[in-house]
Amino acid sequence: MICLFPFSVYEDKGFPMNDPFIDRREAYRVLIERFLKERLDARREKLPDDDPLRDELPSLFERATWLADAARRVGQIQAVTHSLKPIHPDARGTNLYCAPSSLRQHVEVGSHVLGQDFSADVVGNAAALDVYKFLRLEIEGRSLLDGMLAGDASLAAALSDDADEAAAWIEAFTGLIRPRGNPASHTLAKQLYWLVGDDPLQDSQYHLLAPLYASSLAHRVFLTLNEDRFGEAGKAARQARRDKEDHPVGFAEYPNLAVQKLGGTKPQNISQLNSERRGNNYLLGSLPPQWKSRAVRALWHTESAFPRFGQREQVREAIKELRLFLESNPEPTLETRDRRDAYLDVLLDELVCFSREFQEELPTGWTAEPDCELEEAEQLWLDPFRAETDEDFKSKWQGMDWPAGIGQRFGRWLNSKLDKRLPLGEIEQRQWAKELLVDETWAARLHKTRKKMDAPTYIQARRAS
Structure with a gap:
């Protein structure tokens, strides 16, 4: 809110009270005088107490001067969007100043999406940027x-x-x-060089095309990404995720994000907005896609999924390490049990x-195909949502x-992967089964x-004992 001068200030000058024009004029003057006083105080703070310039400064910051x-x-600076x-x-x-609302509207993301809500940039002599700060002062x-x-x-x-005089200044x-x-x-x-003919x-x-940097759009992108990455809402949502709790809003991640520094140690030499960003400009990841064959293939003509499971690299490595460890005949200590676990x-x-992977990446009901020969328990395990359309399957699945x-x-x-040189039997088999069911x-x-x-909430384990 702008604090207006009391009406008594105008009474002595013969101005009518409650004149909206006078009120707005004085509100503007209050705003301008406040800005100039702040600039004067900032300049004074940088001068030694005995500097003779301190006495000259007030005249330089009089409104008219x-x-x-x-x-x-x-004239040394220019407002631009590109x-x-x-x-x-x-x-x-x-450099160009193109109000986003004046640009052609299309479905791709561009400066036009900013509409009326955008930040104009300023280029030119950095020493004249205080003029732009003045012009950015707001009232109402x-x-x-x-x-x-x-x-x-x-x-x-x-x-x-x-x-x-006012008209000349406004023109400038x-x-x-x-x-x-x-x-x-x-x-x-x-x-x-763009071919436009035949x-x-x-x-x-x-036609010669000269692409420019979409400064206003880049600034909005920077502010948006900063808020997503470091804002309080994003922090709270990430913490809720770590705590495995619900949160009313989500959060955004930007993988492969890069930062381009413009202007080195003097970002103000590039532009005003670049200076406000301390030279930082975000570059979103635009890497070419890496082709990946479908990782999950349906299990046809086999009675068990475990041979396929055993082909996974992490599984092969873990079994190898476990086998070597058990073959070393370790002492029956707590450290041995922890390492085995x-x-x-x-x-x-x-x-x-x-x-x-099987439950989410293969179509529901794939185990009902004639080529699927999996044992029934494994069908129930790997294709649970088949129960939504198969009543007999649902009954068995909910039987748990x-x-x-x-x-x-x-x-x-x-046991079969470990007992080549290890005396493993039914006791170990039951222990492995128990470890799975309580994991x-x-x-x-x-x-x-x-x-x-909507199934029962208990898990039977009697068959593993």
Whole structure:
């Protein structure tokens, strides 16, 4: 809110009370004077107490003096939405101010999506950027520059009591967004010759395109990604995920994100918005896709999925390490049990991933095909949502006797992979089965599926004993 001067200030000058024009003029002047005082105080802080310039500064920041100087210096900068210097800092050529709402609307993402809500950038002499900060001052949600462009008479009156002087200053300030000179490219700029005619051998059949950096769009992308990555809402959502708790909103991830630094140690030499970003500009990952063959193939003409499971690289490695460890005949200590359990945990985690791939990547009901010869417990395990259309299958699945059957088959399979030189038998088989059925990851996956299937919440284990 802008604090207006009390009406008594105007009474002595003969102004009528409650005059909206006078109120707005004085509100603008309050805003301008406050800005100039802040600039004056900032300059004073940088000067030693005995510097003679301290006595001269107040006159430089009087409203009329500073505005006259600013109107002269504004020609050193230009408001743009598409700039050249980010392409090459030494390039000299045309920058453009194209309001996003004036651009052609199309389905692809571009500057046009910003509409009326965008940040204009400024290029030119960094020493004159304070003029742009002045023009960005807002009252009632509208900047001074927008007020000048709209022909706000109260703003003109706030700048100067001399109407001609105010008009000259406004003409200079609004020149900030006007094109300057004829469009020109540069040897250090990007340039593309685009064939627009039929004869590629004729130079006249080409248009020269000079792509510019979409500065306003890049700034919105930067702000959006920063909020997604470091904002409080995103942090809370990520923490909820780590805590395995629900959260009302999600969060965004940006894999393969890169940061391009523009301007080195002087980002202000590129543009105002680049300076506000400290030279940081995000580049979204645009790597070519890597072709991957379908990882999951249906299990045809086999009675068990475990031979396929045993072909997984992590499974082969874990079994090899477990076998070597057991063959070393370790002492029956807590350390031995922990190490054995660590190898077993790898196998159980891989088994849960293995089953999830079949459940999620193959079409529901694939086990009903004639080519599927899996044992019934494994069909119930790997194709649970077949129960949605097969009543007999649903009855058997909800009976929940099959998890124990999977544990029994897992135990037999693991024994067969380990007992080449190890005396393993029924006791070990039952232990492997028990480890599977009480594993937290296995139980959590099964519990999640049971909730979807409205099945009983217990798991029978008698067949594994």
